[in-house]
Amino acid sequence: MINEKMLGLGNKRSVIREIFEYGNKRRAEIGNENVYDFSLGNPSIPAPEKVSEALLDLVQNTDATKLHGYTSAQGDLGVRTAIADSINGRFGIGATPNLLYMTCGAAASLTISLTAILNEGDEVIVLAPFFPEYTVFIEKAGGKVRVVKCREEDFQIDFTALESTINDKTKAIIINSPNNPSGVVLSTETIKKLSKLLNEKQVELGTEIFVIADEPYRELVYGDVVVPYIPNYYNNTIVCYSYSKSLSLPGERIGYIFVSPKIANCGEVYAAVCGAGRALGFVCAPSLLQYSVARCQGLTGDIEAYKKNRDLLYNALTEYGYTAAKPDGAFYLFVKSPEADANTFCEKAKSEEILIVPGDDFGYKGYVRISYCVAYDTIKNSLAGFKRLIENYR
Numbered sequence: 391m392i393n394e395k396m397l398g399l400g401n402k403r404s405v406i407r408e409i410f411e412y413g414n415k416r417r418a419e420i421g422n423e424n425v426y427d428f429s430l431g432n433p434s435i436p437a438p439e440k441v442s443e444a445l446l447d448l449v450q451n452t453d454a455t456k457l458h459g460y461t462s463a464q465g466d467l468g469v470r471t472a473i474a475d476s477i478n479g480r481f482g483i484g485a486t487p488n489l490l491y492m493t494c495g496a497a498a499s500l501t502i503s504l505t506a507i508l509n510e511g512d513e514v515i516v517l518a519p520f521f522p523e524y525t526v527f528i529e530k531a532g533g534k535v536r537v538v539k540c541r542e543e544d545f546q547i548d549f550t551a552l553e554s555t556i557n558d559k560t561k562a563i564i565i566n567s568p569n570n571p572s573g574v575v576l577s578t579e580t581i582k583k584l585s586k587l588l589n590e591k592q593v594e595l596g597t598e599i600f601v602i603a604d605e606p607y608r609e610l611v612y613g614d615v616v617v618p619y620i621p622n623y624y625n626n627t628i629v630c631y632s633y634s635k636s637l638s639l640p641g642e643r644i645g646y647i648f649v650s651p652k653i654a655n656c657g658e659v660y661a662a663v664c665g666a667g668r669a670l671g672f673v674c675a676p677s678l679l680q681y682s683v684a685r686c687q688g689l690t691g692d693i694e695a696y697k698k699n700r701d702l703l704y705n706a707l708t709e710y711g712y713t714a715a716k717p718d719g720a721f722y723l724f725v726k727s728p729e730a731d732a733n734t735f736c737e738k739a740k741s742e743e744i745l746i747v748p749g750d751d752f753g754y755k756g757y758v759r760i761s762y763c764v765a766y767d768t769i770k771n772s773l774a775g776f777k778r779l780i781e782n783y784r
């Protein structure tokens with residue numbers, strides 16, 4: 391008998407993928423420009439020029455056996471040093487290469503980190519709305535998912551609900567800011583309050599509680615919004631980073647784990663990360679990409695394009711009567727469905743060729759996610775449809 395759990399996972403339908411496939415069908419039928427597909431979080435701006443320059447230079451001017459050979463399991467030392475320097479330059483935290491582990495993107499960073507710290511039956515708190523894969527990674531690592539809903543008025547943390555969920559089995563909480571799917575950035579005040587609560591709980595319960603900071607959208611923020619760097623506020627932090635969104639490289643699968651030097655037993659935690667990477671087969675992240683991102687620290691694509699999209703979509707939809715938390719980052723808008731069942735609303739949106747995703751899989755019913763990492767004209771041309779849709783509810 392094969393593994394039932396994995397069979398179930400493999401057969402489980404992904405609503406996002408289904409909507410995207412439906413979009414492919416409609417594109418073939420009525421033309422790409424007539425389908426307003428807001429289903430996927432695939433970056434729509436090109437990677438910075440420097441990425442191609444680095445790739446080309448590496449391919450043309452590096453010894454091929456070195457370039458395409460294995461690096462250390464945890465990643466090339468020079469690459470990890472460059473990343474540590476970049477982290478220190480921006481956040482002054484005392485990062486060292488021996489606390490960095492190169493991965494195939496945030497998904498790998500998360501599943502490795504969770505496997506490194508969880509024992510069977512440990513609980514992990516996720517704040518709804520959340521990236522649906524968290525439940526898969528937590529359960530595979532032997533953990534139990536505990537969901538705490540964010541406050542509906544601003545999608546910041548509901549501390550009363552959080553406090554009542556923490557118990558002696560709580561091993562970690564995953565924080566994702568800027569957030570997928572709400573686009574909300576957790577404020578410095580929220581992160582300070584979180585740190586205070588977790589520190590108090592660790593003392594009261596005599597346990598260790600980790601923050602897993604899932605940060606693929608860290609650089610995608612608009613205006614002068616600050617995304618607090620959690621290791622500077624809370625000692626027991628593991629950062630899961632990815633270049634998928636900041637450098638528009640989701641298909642290249644490259645990111646890292648950074649174990650904070652402020653964790654009392656950071657060397658042990660890092661060793662467990664190396665062990666988990668080994669056990670999961672995530673050793674030696676793609677070498678060409680490792681060397682490339684080392685040369686592209688601190689860069690992003692032209693995120694002004696996302697801001698323009700955000701402004702157009704948010705301003706128009708709220709003017710039509712939709713409600714949504716204003717997203718300060720990422721490229722998602724999380725909108726309250728005009729009817730209780732967001733699935734029904736998403737079905738109705740298809741009549742306007744608008745493809746959006748119900749919030750149910752993100753642990754937040756009654757909302758829909760709109761991924762605005764699309765062409766500006768796609769948003770512009772979809773607005774009349776969004777307007778007609780909400781008018782049906784008057």
Ligand code: PLP
Nearest residue numbers: 431495496497521566570632634
């Ligand atoms: N975490 C969040 C919140 C995401 O939105 C995503 C991807 O969309 C991931 C993790 C996985 O990122 P990656 O493609 O780098 O594995």
